[in-house]
Amino acid sequence: MAQRGRDRDEEGRARNARPRDGLGRPLPYGSEGVPRAPEGVVREPAETVAEAQRLLDAGRPFHAHEVFEDAWKSGPEAERTLWKGLAQLAVGLTHAARGNARGGARLLGRGAGAVEEWSGQRPYGIDVAGLVGWARELARRVADGGAPVDPVGCAPRLRGPMSG
Structure with missing residues (x-):
């Protein structure tokens, strides 16, 4: 079987064009995946928060991560x-959500520490204290149980209980 060459974008940079599932896992070429969040999009901060929340609510935290990365x-x-x-x-x-308890707990803790630097503030309406509490609690739960979590049921509210 011939090996497929590396996928590249218009500028020649390596880009994986394989379809992905809702948790960002690569699927075989030709499979039906979920629409990917376009990379390199510059959004206003409020748009970033709204788009990330929409993706989190849809059970697509990997794609929300890409929005935050932009x-x-x-x-x-x-x-x-x-x-x-x-x-x-x-x-x-x-x-x-993928069942990687160790990696999930570690990244939730690291993210909570970074976001916590904004304590006492609500940048772009983000509920910093609520997110830090959510992340630390989920990290404890994941580390203790190890079973995959439901990404929709565990999705955070970026702007607090009334977020959307």
């Missing part, structure tokens, strides 16, 4: 820890 890479230097921490929370939930 903000972390394109936003102001002073906000990079916030967006990077949010990306770590989303990918921590991804690992927890």
Whole structure:
């Protein structure tokens, strides 16, 4: 069987074009996957939060992570820890949903630490204290149980209980 060459974008950079499932796992070429979040999109912070919440609510934390990653890479230097921490929370939930308890707990803890630097603030309406509490509780639960979690049932509310 011939090996397929590396997928590349228009600029020649390596990009995996395989379809992915809702948790970002690569599927075989030709499979039906979920739509991927486009990479490198520059959004206003409120749009980033809204799009990430939509993806989290749909059980697609890996894709929410990509939205946060765009903000972390394109936003102001002073906000990079916030967006990077949010990306770590989303990918921590991804690992927890995939059944990777160790990786999920570690990333949830790391993300909580980064986001916690914003304690006492509500940047872009983000419920920092609520997210930190959610992440630490989920990290404990995942580390104790090890079974995959439901990404929809465990999705955080970025702006608190009334978020959407």
